[in-house]
Amino acid sequence: MGPPGLPQAFHATPTFDLQGEASKTPRSVVVISMDTVSAQHLAIYGGRALTPRLAQLARRGVRFDQAISLLPETCLSHWSMWTGVPPEGHGDAPAVHGSRSTVPTVAEIASRAGYATAAFIGGATLTDSACGFGRGFDHVDDQFPLDRSDLKRPGTEVTQRAVAWISQQSGPYLAFVHYFDAHFPYTPGPPWDTRYDPDYTGQIDGSDRVLRPYRDGQKTPTAADIAHVSALYDGELSELDAALGPLLDAAGPDTVVLVTADHGESFGHGYWFNHRAGLWDEVLRVPLLVAAPGLPAGSVVQAQVGLIDVAPTVLALAGLPVDRRIAGHSLVPLIQGSGQGRATVFSTTDPARKLVQRAARTATRKVILQPGSVLQYDLSRDPLEQRDLGEQGVDRAALVAGYQALVKPFLADLVPAPVPPALTPEERARLGSLGYLPPAGAPPAGRPPG
Numbered sequence: 036m037g038p039p040g041l042p043q044a045f046h047a048t049p050t051f052d053l054q055g056e057a058s059k060t061p062r063s064v065v066v067i068s069m070d071t072v073s074a075q076h077l078a079i080y081g082g083r084a085l086t087p088r089l090a091q092l093a094r095r096g097v098r099f100d101q102a103i104s105l106l107p108e109t110c111l112s113h114w115s116m117w118t119g120v121p122p123e124g125h126g127d128a129p130a131v132h133g134s135r136s137t138v139p140t141v142a143e144i145a146s147r148a149g150y151a152t153a154a155f156i157g158g159a160t161l162t163d164s165a166c167g168f169g170r171g172f173d174h175v176d177d178q179f180p181l182d183r184s185d186l187k188r189p190g191t192e193v194t195q196r197a198v199a200w201i202s203q204q205s206g207p208y209l210a211f212v213h214y215f216d217a218h219f220p221y222t223p224g225p226p227w228d229t230r231y232d233p234d235y236t237g238q239i240d241g242s243d244r245v246l247r248p249y250r251d252g253q254k255t256p257t258a259a260d261i262a263h264v265s266a267l268y269d270g271e272l273s274e275l276d277a278a279l280g281p282l283l284d285a286a287g288p289d290t291v292v293l294v295t296a297d298h299g300e301s302f303g304h305g306y307w308f309n310h311r312a313g314l315w316d317e318v319l320r321v322p323l324l325v326a327a328p329g330l331p332a333g334s335v336v337q338a339q340v341g342l343i344d345v346a347p348t349v350l351a352l353a354g355l356p357v358d359r360r361i362a363g364h365s366l367v368p369l370i371q372g373s374g375q376g377r378a379t380v381f382s383t384t385d386p387a388r389k390l391v392q393r394a395a396r397t398a399t400r401k402v403i404l405q406p407g408s409v410l411q412y413d414l415s416r417d418p419l420e421q422r423d424l425g426e427q428g429v430d431r432a433a434l435v436a437g438y439q440a441l442v443k444p445f446l447a448d449l450v451p452a453p454v455p456p457a458l459t460p461e462e463r464a465r466l467g468s469l470g471y472l473p474p475a476g477a478p479p480a481g482r483p484p485g
């Protein structure tokens with residue numbers, strides 16, 4: 036049972052179809068997920084937000100230039116990242132409070148090989164009770180006091196707890212560390228609150244109270260307001276970078292370190308300060324940095340990859356076997372110059388919500404199927420997706436078929452869902468305060484936010 040007042044997590048029992056054996060000299064692993072971090076905002080990707088600790092990691096490891104999220108919400112994106120199974124292959128994990136896939140997680144494979152495993156969760160949408168993400172971890176640190184208008188705990192505290200646990204380990208360990216600092220609302224502390232827009236004189240700030248009408252599409256921000264909110268977000272990114280520094284120091288040079296994000300955030304395209312209904316690159320293109328002994332320091336991989344490739348990459352670098360069923364591929368050959376990236380990454384908004392969108396992205400072109408319209412962008416000339424080329428040349432049927440081919444093998448393997456528990460009144464109030472809970476009767480009841 037979980038803590039009183041929270042829904043109970045659902046943990047499917049994994050089945051193992053592993054290829055290879057665990058290495059006799061296993062490496063410890065630290066995986067860092069920075070929730071809601073858009074690659075294009077970071078200085079290491081040409082953006083404004085200064086992130087010296089991530090830059091340092093990139094200098095000693097590998098930076099992937101085109102790493103793409105398959106779904107712009109927290110729970111399902113993490114399940115895909117953590118297994119190598121596409122998001123829809125987990126069932127409606129937010130409503131079920133867990134994945135219905137029996138494919139093992141990185142934590143389950145590592146645990147089976149004798150690793151100590153721990154998860155440190157910074158945001159309410161990835162806790163075990165919300166998403167079942169505690170599956171396979173010996174130690175889950177995901178309980179913290181919640182502000183009604185916020186759903187996170189400070190990154191400095193997440194780091195402190197992860198570093199304390201790492202310092203106690205004597206054998207191989209796996210630490211999954213999740214930071215929610217960049218997620219809405221945008222409320223960086225000094226000096227980051229004024230760092231990137233010191234001359235702003237308008238009335239808008241990054242709080243839930245002020246931004247909710249824009250997030251809901253009821254108000255349209257001015258250009259100055261957008262620039263200011265974006266500056267607050269960038270301030271949060273710099274603040275987060277500083278917060279995770281001690282964790283990067285604690286990991287040590289012999290440890291596999293992977294840093295990424297589940298999705299980014301939208302500050303354009305008429306979709307303000309949100310992510311779950313956007314498939315533009317500001318939302319889908321995420322940072323991906325990997326450092327491990329033997330990898331070429333300071334290298335950049337230009338080829339497109341998907342977050343679905345994170346799990347097999349972590350396992351390969353640690354010396355752990357992968358499950359044969361997964362759709363992800365280890366990126367180690369690509370890093371070493373012998374592999375290929377993904378020709379196409381298929382992304383989708385949450386299939387359980389109304390008005391599902393789908394996207395197909397190649398290294399140079401993006402097509403987004405929205406209900407009633409098709410958007411197309413030439414990413415080689417228009418990386419910010421400002422000029423919609425329309426439906427010309429788009430084969431919708433092929434796009435849908437490609438997506439279905441990716442997902443279909445996993446749907447047959449889903450274990451039955453338990454009856455979803457209802458939200459408690461406290462949970463409903465808390466989630467409702469952030470505007471996550473739509474009017475009664477819209478998406479399935481009990482669905483936590485993304």
Ligand SMILES: [Zn+2]
Pocket residue numbers: 070071108109110297298485
């Ligand atoms: Zn998220």
